[in-house]
Amino acid sequence: MKIYCDAFFCEFELEIEKIKKETTDPISQAKQALQYIEVRLKELFKWLKKYIFNSIEEEIHFFKELKFKITSKCIFYKKLLDIESISPLNSNKQKLKHYEKALDICYQFPKKDKEFYKYFRSGSSYNDQLYFVRNLDKQIINSDENSINFDKKVCTSHDLKLASIIANDLLEIYLEEKIEQINNSCTIKHPARKSKLTWTGTKIEIVELIYSLYYQKIFNGGKAEIKEIAEEFSIAFNIQLDNSIYRCFTDIKNRPTPKGKFLNGLSENLDENSNDEFD
Incomplete structure (x- = not known):
């Protein structure tokens, strides 16, 4: 597994970075990235259906530590495309509201599944066998992120939930940067009043x-x-x-x-x- 996955994910990351550098328009970048991701996902799933893991630990490692590297990018670029496709074209003020609204949705994301969010963020592992080992008898809840693939041979009950957390983090960073760019382009100055107090904490x-x-x-x-x-x-x-x-x-x-x-x-x-x- 290590030989295949090391080569696969290294090549994947390099190509995504290349797309980001060569395509600055966010909509074009998202479309190009998604086309590439779709091809690579098919390759990965084809390999995954045939591969037999050597141990439970190896399977957990794949679904917890590796698979999200591609599925999180898929979720991220789908959401980015949705946001940018309806972004106001001319008004910076309207754009700012649009991005801030999207960012607020990102901040509400942890509430969707607080228990698993805490589990992942705290670095817990006691439920890994339940969350990151495939179970053909276990129902996988239908959600937007699961539209990537419903086949229980290539996903566990929670690996796509994990990918959604990572994708949400990526989207937060993207939106923060867009908001900062707009604010930096505007010459907004504070009223001329000076406080006698200076914050000396962090x-x-x-x-x-x-x-x-x-x-x-x-x-x-x-x-x-x-x-x-x-x-x-x-x-x-x-x-x-x-x-x-x-x-x-x-x-x-x-x-x-x-x-x-x-x-x-x-x-x-x-x-x-x-x-x-x-x-």
């Missing part, structure tokens, strides 16, 4: 605080967007908060639980110092 700490307040719906009756809140924090605390906040939030989501490291520290600090005042 950027990821202030991002954790901003998102917590956003999800708590603290501002404008819960209608304020992340970007609006970040802009106000930038002014209030003399810190540059551009669209890297989205990437910072991805880092926070990828942490082992608990996610609110900074907020937990604030709560503990408040409890300790409040108790000291009355001792």
Whole structure:
């Protein structure tokens, strides 16, 4: 297996990178990539139907560590094509709303299957034999990502769920970059007011605080967007908060639980110092 898969996935990654470099238009790039992926998937599935794994561990390794390298790209480019095909053509303001809406959908993605999402993100392996070994008797739930292939000989109950998580990560990065490009092309300046306070903590700490307040719906009756809140924090605390906040939030989501490291520290600090005042 190793010889075949090493050569297959190496060649696949090189060709995808070549397509990305040679085709800058996102729609053309997605179409070209999907055409190539479809051909390579057929090759992989043809091999997979004939190959007999040497052990359960080898099968788990293939479906957990290897297969997503191609299936995640398939899911990613399908979603990218959907987003770009209906993207507004002229208005940067409308484009920004379009990409931000798509990005918000990405952020909601973990809610679809919280248990498996936590399982994967935490690096767990106790259910690998259940999730990443084929079972011809087990039902595979019909979903968009499973449209790649329903044949139980080439997929397990969860390998495409894993590919969807990776694809969602890729889409988040893509959308963050598109949003940043639009913002950088606009000469939007903050009002001329100077705060006396400067944030001296880390950027990821202030991002954790901003998102917590956003999800708590603290501002404008819960209608304020992340970007609006970040802009106000930038002014209030003399810190540059551009669209890297989205990437910072991805880092926070990828942490082992608990996610609110900074907020937990604030709560503990408040409890300790409040108790000291009355001792």
